[in-house]
Amino acid sequence: MITLFYILSAITIATALLTILSKNPIHSAIYLVLCFFSIAGHYFMFDADFLGIVHIIVYSGAIMILMLFTIMLMNLNKEDEQHKPILSRVAAAGAAGLLGLVLLATFIKSQPVINGYEASGKDFQSIKVLGQVLLNEYMVPFEFASVLLLVSMIGAVLLSKKEHINS
Structure with a gap:
């Protein structure tokens, strides 16, 4: 079981790096799908079957x-892309490095919130319990996610709309 975890982790890290480093946007999207599938494999390993299936359907699918x-x-062509000046590339790399350092410091300094774990006896893998928790306690974030997906769909439609030039 531990070797499967290491294999899935290596696949996840490798495909995440390939997603970032790939020059072709289509290849990056394919690597991202592979990364999502390996993350779903982690969910299945931890017996979170419902979460793994939802992850595959929502992320890898939709x-x-x-x-x-x-x-x-968007019809991304390399010929149309303007080359960025070296100063903006260095600034972007510096900002990414600073963000990485802040995240690393946050993870190092963080303390666990729960000191002890008590089993409540509830099965949170059941869809009925998950639905009650999701639609009662987490209703607002659930609605925010649906609004975010709606806005992204509207944005995709607006990006695909071509302007007609009357001559």
Whole structure:
């Protein structure tokens, strides 16, 4: 079981790096799908079957299809892309490095919130309990996620809309 975890972790890290470092946006999207599948494998390993299936359906299915359509509709060509000056590249790398240091310091300094773990006896893997928790305690974040998906869909439609020039 531990070797499977290490294999999935290596696949996740490798595909995440390939997503970032790939020059072709279509290849980046494919690597991201592979990364999502390996993360779903982690969920299955931890007996979170419902979460793994939802992760595959939502992320690997719906969101990646939207991203691929957006990439294809934007018609990204290397000839049209302007080369960024070296100063902006250095600034972006510096900002990413600073963000990484802040995240690393946060993880090092963080303390666990729960000192002890007590089993409540509830099965949080059941869809009925998960639905009650999701639609009672976490209703607002659930609605924010649905509004975010709606806005991204509207944005994709607006990006694909071509302007007609009357001559």
